[in-house]
Amino acid sequence: MNEITELLSEMSDIAQNPDMRLAACLAEGRKAVGVFPYYVPEEIAYAAGFVPFGIWGMQGSVREAGRYFPAFYCTVARMGLELALSGKIDKLSAVIMPSVCDTLRPFSQNFKSARPDIPMVFLAHPQNRKEDFGIAYTVCEYRRVKAELEGIAGVKITDESLADAICVYNENRAARREFVRLAGLYPSTVSALRRAEVLKSAYFMDKSEHTRLLLRINAALCALPHDPQPGVKVVTSGIIADNANLLDIFDRYGITVAADDVAHESRSFRVDTPIKSGDPLTALARQFSEQSDDPLLYEPDLDRRGRRLVDLVLNCGARGVIFIMMQFCDPEELDYPNIKKTLDRASVPSVMIGYDQQMRDFGQAGTSLEAFSDMLRTRLQ
């Protein structure tokens, strides 16, 4: 028990102090690149010797970024730019910037205007990613990303180093998936906040190091007896759900996250890279082609996401879904009515909480979540 508490608190520390982590990493003589959401093949940067640092905005107020973005943009982008403008990412060797949504498009342009001194490796994923021509195009994009990172790092990325990086990432993804499962079983040990912090810490660590810690946590959790207070199990869905005030509400009302459909969490480690398929860049492109169940991606199988969300709920024994709706995220907002309808049809209760990273008052979220928790409990009587 003590070991788990210590490990959890160590990871919580990492999750809360990315600045210190970056400083420590540079002090060790390593270089770091910033990675903006979504679906960046970090393995390429890792193979070039970089420690990839995820940049998913931060909590606080938008100040400087207001010179670039009007107010009606999601805070993941606005706060990401705020970090760039407030000197927090000056020590990064470069950033990798995808462009999969309508906010990331102008974000990329604002970033390079605001910080021309930080190399920006641009990445335009395909939406028609499953067809051969889509995979071929992804390989071209990844090859360019690789060449740019090689130039910045001053090293050549070999197929072997890339294959090794893929293994490191696959192992980490597997460990995170297992942790998510276990966290849902032991909420008294892993609070909603701790769970999020453990997952978040992966963004500020060498993944092999993260895996090492995580495997210890997972093993210790496996050894625990059944949790006497399993709470009301739910699935969370949204872009990001790492706010301590919000997650405290989960813990306060006995809500256990049994699984998630959150971009910052499980959506980012659901799919492994098939290592057997020869060329590692092609393997990474195939991994992207396998991504689905995400409003940011075009989905030719129109009912798939709703169906899979219902499956996720049923498979993890959850009783409801909590949508943490990122304000101004139009892909999420456009997908929501159908997903809600699909859940309703399957008699899966759900509730939506509006969220952004500038939010300070969680009173209404508290009212909603408490009622939802009570509703799920009274529903069973």
Added chain:
Amino acid sequence: MSENKQARTVLREIVDSVYRRAWEAKERGEPVGWSSSKFPAEIAETLGLAVCYPENQAAAIAAKHGGQRMCEYAESMGFSNDICAYARISLAYADGAPCEEKPVPQPDFLLCCNNICNCMTKWYENIARMRGIPLIMVDIPFNNTVDVPDERVAYVRAQFEAAITKLETISGKKWDNKRFDEVCANANRSAAAWLKACAYCAVKPSPLSGFDLFNHMANIVTARCKPETAAAFEQLAAEYEQSVKSGESTWHYDENYRIMFEGIPCWPVLGSLFKPLKDSGANTTAVVYAPAFGFVYNGIDEMARAYCKAPNSVCIEAGVAWREDLCRENGVDGILVHYNRSCKPWSGYMFEMERRWRERLGVPVVGFDGDQADPRNFSEAQYQTRVEGLVELMAAANAANSAQ
């Protein structure tokens, strides 16, 4: 008889005929498509498929004051009021919301191209799901460089080919390269004539009110592959030429100032937009739609490359250059920027563009908050104050210039 018709009448009739043909096709039991405005229209036209344009429909509904009602309907369906108002209107219509402002036949297939925005993708997925119809997706990734890389052109071209195969099945017709060449020739002729007509904004005083171009844009969106459109734009250019000679203009007010209007107009409140401009004699002589839709190409690879360049798919350097050229060519004194709640990819880098314009063009730039189709996101009071501010700045600049 048609000889006597003014070009703008002819242009309006052509757009009407696009929708009329769609209704006729529907009645004959032929499939009717809905297409995004910058999906390669050449493809459906070559296969003789009738197509409607939801963005154009939404703009028409909004201009006839149905925007708020339709948006509220979509909000009742669960769609957030932060979503693009065109999308909300279109989703409401596809769900069967009563709408007399601009009825169009419900779709049997969808042509989606995200070069203008990614909102398109989820919007069309929703309609495909609601109506149980096929969706043909052409994905055009955002460009961070002025030049489009060859591998991206290859990706887009491969999607054109996949789209053609799917549309052959939907239409039951075989692809005909000769017909395709003809259609492309028409599209190119329309584009060239559109650019020629738009170029008359450069004349001082301008023979046209720049807001006219917003109306004529319907043609370049919905009917650019039709020879009638090309002919009508050529006629429009000829009329402008005549107006220049006779000193006439569709702008019936003083032309004290010449401005660029940046963004899509607020269709529900066109009168409100227009009023302070005409009162102060500020004619719009530059709109970015001219270069955005006036592209000419040769062959399918060049066509793929051309469709990679939409207002919201080009990098800031290209975006600034488009406007800079426009402003210089058309002698602009100031810029009015619409911060459009409906259009994230467009409005998202405008603050930086503003700075670059100020620096490079030395003209005042003023922004206002609005929406292309939801009147609830526009404040007339704020707009008037902003325009007054712009006019004062332009007046001060003019005074300083004449003092020198």
Added chain:
Amino acid sequence: MFVLGTDIGSTTSKCVIIDETGEIKGKGLAPGGAGSDGPYKALDMALAEARIAQKSLSRTISTGYGRNLVDKKDGTLSELVCHALGAHALFPDTRTVIDIGGQDAKILRVGEKGRLESFVMNDKCAAGTGRFLENISRALNVRIEDMTAFAELAENKIDISSTCAVFAESEIVSQLAHGANKNDVFSAVFRSVASRAASLANRIGVMRDTVMTGGVAKNEGVRKALEEELNVRIYVSPLAQYAGALGAAVYALEPLTNDRGKIQ
């Protein structure tokens, strides 16, 4: 047998006592929420009306913002669940509850036994809540009750179109400055609130019977506008303010009349 439900808000306290048949025997409402003497005053009023002593209460359930701060309770239950139970107790055929308060608007879907089945709350925007009415009332220096009286005399239908509360305020001021009839403008203000609430309600679907609770329920102007928007009759009980406390009381009674477990 008597049970008590208390609803301790931030500014008022409400108490309802019911007997084993569910009949209301006593009620009390007093200004002052948690930490004030409001809860005690409300309780004394309810006990006096029921003509019983506090020791006769078999069970107490608390709800509302300050529910955790009251002592002598057997359990707490969240507001929304209580409002659903309370509305059901007032109108047994209730399926939809529209609760528009000062800060937020909530739409509840209620099951046959008064169970909360699903709900939706307003987004962060103030338009569509009581706050919007208060802002307008302050900006124009007209009391909300007077706005209702003026609105009844409206002759023309004009629209306040702005979604944003700030924009709407300037729109209203400018409408009045341009000579619009104030009766018409006030009527439009109520319709604007109703239209936002209706949009929220449509998101989970309005089923009959529809009941309105919360502070704005007393506002005839909004209620009528909402009836028009939703095309349903909306019931309002004179006891609407007690819905939360009544729901808590109903919940307090449940384990005493059947085997259901209680919520702590």
